[in-house]
Amino acid sequence: HINNINQSSSKDDRFSSSGFIFAAIGSAVGLGNMWKFPYITGQYGGAAFFILFIACLVIVGLPVLLAELAIGRGGRGSASSSYYKLSGSKVWSGLGMISVIAPFIIMSFYAIVAGWTLHYAMLSFSGKLFSNSDFTGQFNGFMSGYYPIVWQIVVLLLVAFVVMKGVSGGIEKFNKVLIPGMLALLVIIMVRALTLPGAGSGVSFFLSPDFSKLNEESALVALGHAFFSLSLGMGTMITYGSYVKKSQSLGAGTLAIAGGDLLYALIAGLIIFPTTFAFGIDPGQGPGLVFIALPAAFSAMPFGAFFGGLFFLLLAIAALTSTVSLLEVPVAFTMDRFGWSRKSSVWIIILGCFILGVPAALSLGVLPELTIGGKVVFDWMDFFASNILLPLGGLIVTVFAGYFYKGVADEAGLTAGWFRIWLFLLRFVAPILVVFVFLHTSGLIKF
Ligand code: PHE
Secondary structure (H helix, E strand, O other): HHHHHHHOOOOOOOOOOHHHHHHHHHHHHHHHHHHHHHHHHHOOOHHHHHHHHHHHHHHHHHHHHHHHHHHHHHOOOOOHHHHHHOOOOOHHHHHHHHHHHHHHHHHHHHHHHHHHHHHHHHHHOOHHHOOOHHHHHHHHHOOOOHHHHHHHHHHHHHHHHHHHHHHHHHHHHHHHHHHHHHHHHHHHHHHHHHOOOOOHHHHHHHHHHOHHHOOHHHHHHHHHHHHHOOOOOOOOOHHHHHOOOOOOHHHHHHHHHHHHHHHHHHHHHHHHHHHHHHHHOOOOOHHHHHHHHHHHHHOOOOOOOHHHHHHHHHHHHHHHOOOOOOHHHHHHHHHHOOOOHHHHHHHHHHHHHHHHHHHHHHHOOOOOOOEEEEHHHHHHHHHHHHHHHHHHHHHHHHHHHHHHHOOOHHHOOOOHEEEEEEHHHHHHHHHHHHHHHHHHHHHOOOO
């Protein structure tokens, strides 16, 4: 027991092999898989988009993920100091700062949406959600009050509690319980969805591709989503990589993490599409899909309150395990840059996230006039972090690992043949594609 305490407070607080895989899958599987993936797949053509997403995961996601893990484990530091330790240059640690600021901003609004899912889980289990069938009105009513902020605080305190307990004693334990638990929930809800009358047309929409629907835009959306979904460009995988034991294979880990992310997205699709098709709901309707359209579907199915509750609980777990990984990035940074204790780092960072998050939350409800150039604060934060900082952070990873990091071959531990393929993808394919994603998401090119 004493050993344990020492372990989680010392500098060498590391993940066990399986703990690392669970934690990284916990980071990867989030609202991106459960909320965004289904609605963009709905918007951009179903199965063909799904195949494109898989291709992006393989060609760009895997190489960049492995590069981030290698940078983290090689540098054994936060997302900024790992660059410094590996290159000896302040320029790189400065560039690495982008990947510390991005998760801080993302966390500020991600925690808000995580709060909505907790609220909806409670509403659903208690049956209150279904006492009134105006789901748009209910959602708007919720948003225009102060409850979103109360839930935001609950989420921040929950993740603070986990991260404060350290890497092996907090983050690892939390994910080791919740990631398998989430899989069980997913399978239960999937069986419910697949046995709904009319589910088949949803399955075929999701799994039989029509490639004529693809275009440049859907390709860039798929690529951007592959990045977001694997938590890349955000310092999280560098930070988690810094806690991986030397003896663990990063190549195998990379495959397991991407495989896990894909599996959870696949099952999420096998829940959302059968359900929406069974109830005649448009799956491409955008963000309102989960909070407005799905409650209508749950209200119409037997034991809907129970399944709806499980579904929102699932979403909440997915969001919390990702939020934990977002919090760990700036916490690790402030610990190694300023020598703060883990506890102080956590408190200060979540206080900062709260302060930054409040205007974002209010801009969606009580204070819709909080806009800049016609975009509400919430959307600006999402835009700035996900569309600008994230691709920049990703580009920095590929260029650093591909051209500047001398010991990268050793750290990655690939066979000579795979190493050559990896390096080619990192040096040429990934940066070019990431630049296109950046030009597209930042609005500099349009189709
Ligand atoms: N990958 C998470 C998701 O799919 C989001 C995330 C991005 C989490 C970056 C951590 C870092 O929702």
